[in-house]
Amino acid sequence: xxxxxxxxxxxxxxxxxxxxxxxxxxxxxxxxxxxxxxxxxxxxxxxxxxxxxxxxxxxxxxxxxxxxxxxxxxxxxxxxxxxxxxxxxxxxxxxxxxxxxxxxxxxxxxxxxxxxxxxxxxxxxxxxxxxxxxxxxxxxxxxxxxxxxxxxxxxxxxxxxxxxxxxxxxxxxxxxxxxxxxxxxxxxxxxxxxxxxxxxxxxxxxxxxxxxxxxxxxxxxxxxxxxxxxxxxxxxxxxxxxxxxxxxxxxxxxxxxxxxxxxxxxxxxxxxxxxxxxxxxxxxxxxxxxxxxxxxxxxxxxxxxxxxxxxxxxxxxxxxxxxxxxxxxxxxxxxxxxxxxxxxxxxxxxxxxxxxxxxxxxxxxxxxxxxxxxxxxxxxxxxxxxxxxxxxxxxxxxxxxxxxxxxxxxxxxxxxxxxxxxxxxxxxxxxxxxxxxxxxxxxxxxxxxxxxxxxx
RNA sequence: GUGGUUGUAGCUCAGUCGGUUAGAGCGUCGGAUUGUGGUUCCGAAGGUCGCGGGUUCGAAUCCCGUCUCCCACCCCA
Numbered sequence: 001x002x003x004x005x006x007x008x009x010x011x012x013x014x015x016x017x018x019x020x021x022x023x024x025x026x027x028x029x030x031x032x033x034x035x036x037x038x039x040x041x042x043x044x045x046x047x048x049x050x051x052x053x054x055x056x057x058x059x060x061x062x063x064x065x066x067x068x069x070x071x072x073x074x075x076x077x078x079x080x081x082x083x084x085x086x087x088x089x090x091x092x093x094x095x096x097x098x099x100x101x102x103x104x105x106x107x108x109x110x111x112x113x114x115x116x117x118x119x120x121x122x123x124x125x126x127x128x129x130x131x132x133x134x135x136x137x138x139x140x141x142x143x144x145x146x147x148x149x150x151x152x153x154x155x156x157x158x159x160x161x162x163x164x165x166x167x168x169x170x171x172x173x174x175x176x177x178x179x180x181x182x183x184x185x186x187x188x189x190x191x192x193x194x195x196x197x198x199x200x201x202x203x204x205x206x207x208x209x210x211x212x213x214x215x216x217x218x219x220x221x222x223x224x225x226x227x228x229x230x231x232x233x234x235x236x237x238x239x240x241x242x243x244x245x246x247x248x249x250x251x252x253x254x255x256x257x258x259x260x261x262x263x264x265x266x267x268x269x270x271x272x273x274x275x276x277x278x279x280x281x282x283x284x285x286x287x288x289x290x291x292x293x294x295x296x297x298x299x300x301x302x303x304x305x306x307x308x309x310x311x312x313x314x315x316x317x318x319x320x321x322x323x324x325x326x327x328x329x330x331x332x333x334x335x336x337x338x339x340x341x342x343x344x345x346x347x348x349x350x351x352x353x354x355x356x357x358x359x360x361x362x363x364x365x366x367x368x369x370x371x372x373x374x375x376x377x378x379x380x381x382x383x384x385x386x387x388x389x390x391x392x393x394x395x396x397x398x399x400x401x402x403x404x405x406x407x408x409x410x411x412x413x414x415x416x417x418x419x420x421x422x423x424x425x426x427x428x429x430x431x432x433x434x435x436x437x438x439x440x441x442x443x444x445x446x447x448x449x450x451x452x453x454x455x456x
Numbered sequence: 457g458u459g460g461u462u463g464u465a466g467c468u469c470a471g472u473c474g475g476u477u478a479g480a481g482c483g484u485c486g487g488a489u490u491g492u493g494g495u496u497c498c499g500a501a502g503g504u505c506g507c508g509g510g511u512u513c514g515a516a517u518c519c520c521g522u523c524u525c526c527c528a529c530c531c532c533a
Contacts, residue, residue, distance in 0.1 A: 005506080010524065060531050063457065102533090130533090135457080137527070144533065207531090296532095316533065344533035373491080408493030423491060437493075 011134070011142025021365070022358050026174065026345055027127055030147050033170045034125040037162060039149045042124040044106040050098045056105050056330075058299065064132045066142075067095040099131040103148040104327075104340060111152055112331030120153035127345075139315045139347045150340030152327055157270060160304045160323065161277035163341045167308055167319065168287050174348065175357040179318060180287050182307045184294035185271050186322070188254060191264020192240055195257065196233040204229065206295035209241065213293070213309075241293045247275060250290055270303060300324045306341055313351045319343045364415040367454055368395040373423040375401050381422050384432060384447055388420075391451045395420075411437055418454055 008014065015023060031041075047068055054062050070077075074094045078085070085093075100106050103126045111122065127147045134140060149166065151159045164181055171179035186206075193202045204227040208220050215223075217238065224234045243253050251268050258264030271290065278285060296305045303323035310318055321341030328336040352358055370385045372378055381397055388395040398407045411419050421433040426444065434450050435442035445453075 005523095007506090007524075058531090060457095064531075132532080133457090134531070135529095136525085140532075146533065318533080320533070342533070347533060371492090402490070404492050405489075406493085410493090412494055419493090421491080425491085433491095435492080440493085442492085 009142065011136040011140075013141065013143070017365075018363055021363060022352075022361060023345065023349060025358075025361050026348055026352070027145075027147065029173050030170055030343055030345070031125070031127065033166055033173065034147075034149050037123075037149075037166050039123045039125040039151075042107065042110065042126045043128060044100070044103075044110055044126070046099060046129070047097045048100055048106055048109065050092075050096050052109055053098050053101055053105060056300075057101060061101065064134050065101050066099040066131045066133050067091060068097040068099065070094055070096060100128075101132060102130050103128060103146050103342070104150070107148070107150055107152075107340075108327045109331060111336060112328040112333040115153075115328070115333055115336065118153075121151050121156075121159075122153055123149070123151045125149040139344075139350055141346060145345040147343040147345055148321075148340055150338055152336050152338035155323075155325075155337045157273045157304070158277055159339050160274045161281050163306070163321065163339065164274075164278060164288060165281050167306070167341060168282070170343070171287070171308070171318075174352065176310060176318075176348070176351060176355070178312050179308055179310050180289050182289050182291040182294045182309060183271070183274070184291055184305050185267040185303055186301050186305055187263050187267030187270065187303060188292065189267075189295060191254075191258050191261045191267055192237055194261050194263060195240075196236045198229060198233060201227070201229055203299055205237065206299075209237070209293050210295040212241075243292070247290045250292065267303075274304060296320060296322060302326075304339065308343075310351050313354055315347055315350060317344065318347050318351065362415075364417060366394050366396050366414060366416045368393060368418045368420050368450075369407070369411040369414075369416045370395060370397040371404065371407050371419055371421045372398040372401045373404075373421060376424060377401075377422050377427055380427050381420075384420060384422055387447055388451065391455070393451065393454055408437075420450060 050065075050067060053065055057064070075082070078090065078093050082090075107124065107126065111118065115122075125148060127145065129143050129145050131143050134142060136142060149163065160183075164183065167181045168179075171177075189206060190199070190202055193199050193205055198205075205224070208223045208227060208229075211223070212220050221231070221234050221238070224237075225231060229237075240254075240257060243250060245253065251272060254264065254268045258268060275290075278288065282288075294305060294307055296307065301322035302325040305322035306320055307317045308319040319342050321339070323337070323339040325337050326334075327338045328334075368388055370381050370388070372381055378401055385395055385397050398410060408419065417437055419435045419437060421435065421442075423433070426432050429444075430446075431444045432447055432450060433442055433444050434453060
């Protein structure tokens with residue numbers, strides 16, 4: 001039989017046990033905080049109908065959606081001559097399903113389908129993989145996990161403050177102490193676009209200034225020029241973006257700028273409201289930064305926008321989110337505003353690894369390895385194993401009798417902290433021997449003493 | 457999707473100008489060691505040199521294609 005290469009698709013990963021233990025620690029931490037803030041779990045299918053996904057992420061986004069071929073002889077159903085098709089016309093005929101690209105659109109679909117039966121406002125969290133046909137890079141994969149929390153059915157800005165607090169608490173719990181939550185408001189950016197007389201260029205402006213911290217002011221200005229924004233207007237934009245001051249000073253400055261700009265003023269007022277809630281909710285707000293240059297590329301955001309950065313590690317953002325005025329309109333359900341955030345678990349992992357934050361997470365799963373001393377003692381060892389498991393102690397037995405060194409090595413490899421030996425001598429006296437694998441100390445005792453020792 | 461880069465044992469990497477049987481360390485396995493591992497010593501296994509084609513008397517080495525890794529762009533977590 002021909003040998004098949006044991007490779008996996010580009011940008012995907014196997015998660016070995018020692019990696020997965022750490023990933024699960026991240027997911028568990030996030031999940032616990034989500035629940036503590038009142039968010040309920042949701043899962044949706046890996047695949048969605050293609051028309052649910054297309055057009056939601058811009059032209060670039062459509063290109064990055066993984067499509068699934070129809071079943072059966074899909075080519076025979078193509079209308080007209082195969083050779084004269086474009087990729088787009090062919091795709092729509094041979095594919096009607098695709099892998100989900102994010103968790104927000106499937107959530108919107110879910111809410112649209114079940115809104116009449118859901119408690120409103122509906123708060124859900126969702127931790128599942130998503131797929132993008134992007135080229136991999138550091139911290140970028142084709143299959144990766146998103147951890148989203150959203151609340152829909154309300155435009156209360158209390159949730160903006162709540163999600164900010166949720167972000168900070170989670171990163172504190174994970175040990176990423178220098179994580180910074182950047183906050184801005186799309187209406188302020190809209191105001192700026194109106195101020196310079198180019199409201200139709202909002203998306204271009206956002207895409208360009210979103211790169212500010214990555215490529216610098218000069219490069220952003222050059223990009224704005226390419227995108228059809230005159231240098232004089234760009235200078236006007238930067239005059240506002242570069243304003244130095246604390247929250248209150250920034251807001252006061254913007255108010256004077258937006259004197260004749262209702263949209264911009266609304267943005268300022270929303271920020272004021274969010275900050276007032278935050279003042280009640282959080283005593284320490286060091287990790288929150290009102291950043292006028294925060295823009296975010298996605299166009300469905302209409303109000304507050306968030307992004308989490310870790311300044312000490314060279315990697316993209318660790319999370320992001322924002323408020324959207326209309327989540328479900330495309331599915332025919334009106335008046336469903338919402339706000340949500342997302343954690344990038346894969347990048348959080350890389351940051352924690354780089355900072356050495358996994359040291360304190362125990363790698364072991366099994367607590368006791370029961371040594372399989374000899375054929376004569378296997379039965380007694382199995383009985384002890386059953387007792388340990390009945391006492392809720394994670395334990396396992398070595399499969400083949402004999403060769404103590406090999407059994408100890410196995411315990412080492414799996415980071416098992418204790419071994420339990422029942423040899424001929426112990427069996428006769430009705431005892432067992434418990435060995436601490438890191439200190440090497442061992443003592444003979446009764447099994448129920450072992451249970452007490454290890455349960456400590 | 458565009459451009460650059462990388463690929464040799466399970467892992468990290470040598471391999472000269474194209475030349476006989478492709479090496480090392482670590483790891484694995486066996487033994488020293490039939491009641492004690494993480495130390496030591498001895499020994500062994502393990503390779504379609506990413507894959508496919510081409511040039512050549514001869515290719516890990518040169519050429520083309522392709523896949524993958526990493527990097528940049530686009531975009532994003």
